[in-house]
Amino acid sequence: MATQATAPHRYSFLQIAITLQTLTIFLQAVSAGLLLTASYGETLHGVGARVMYGASMLYVLAAVLAWKPGGGSPRPVWHASGFLALASVQVVLGVAHIPSVHLPLGVLMFGLSLLALARR
Numbered sequence: 001m002a003t004q005a006t007a008p009h010r011y012s013f014l015q016i017a018i019t020l021q022t023l024t025i026f027l028q029a030v031s032a033g034l035l036l037t038a039s040y041g042e043t044l045h046g047v048g049a050r051v052m053y054g055a056s057m058l059y060v061l062a063a064v065l066a067w068k069p070g071g072g073s074p075r076p077v078w079h080a081s082g083f084l085a086l087a088s089v090q091v092v093l094g095v096a097h098i099p100s101v102h103l104p105l106g107v108l109m110f111g112l113s114l115l116a117l118a119r120r
Contacts, residue, residue, distance in 0.1 A: 017062035024052040
């Protein structure tokens with residue numbers, strides 16, 4: 001009986017970018033809870049928003065790099081760009097203090113990011 005040796009799984013830059021994005025969105029939910037209960041919550045949520053936005057830009061970069069060199073499908077670029085657009089709207093809504101749209105959009109973004117992560 002022959003056994004098959006399996007190489008360790010290597011994660012792509014795109015998978016790492018999506019994971020980072022998903023994690024930062026989750027941490028934004030945590031900091032939103034702290035926003036309601038702790039004096040430092042607003043600062044933490046503001047810093048987290050910048051990090052989440054940066055993670056969304058990194059996702060776009062990773063999608064473009066995964067598409068161009070290998071000549072693969074541009075679909076991840078469209079997904080990442082759409083996500084960056086949602087993140088932009090999310091930041092504007094947060095700055096404008098419109099929680100009735102800001103909070104549900106955050107939940108939607110987390111779900112979409114989890115879906116993108118599961119597809120990779």
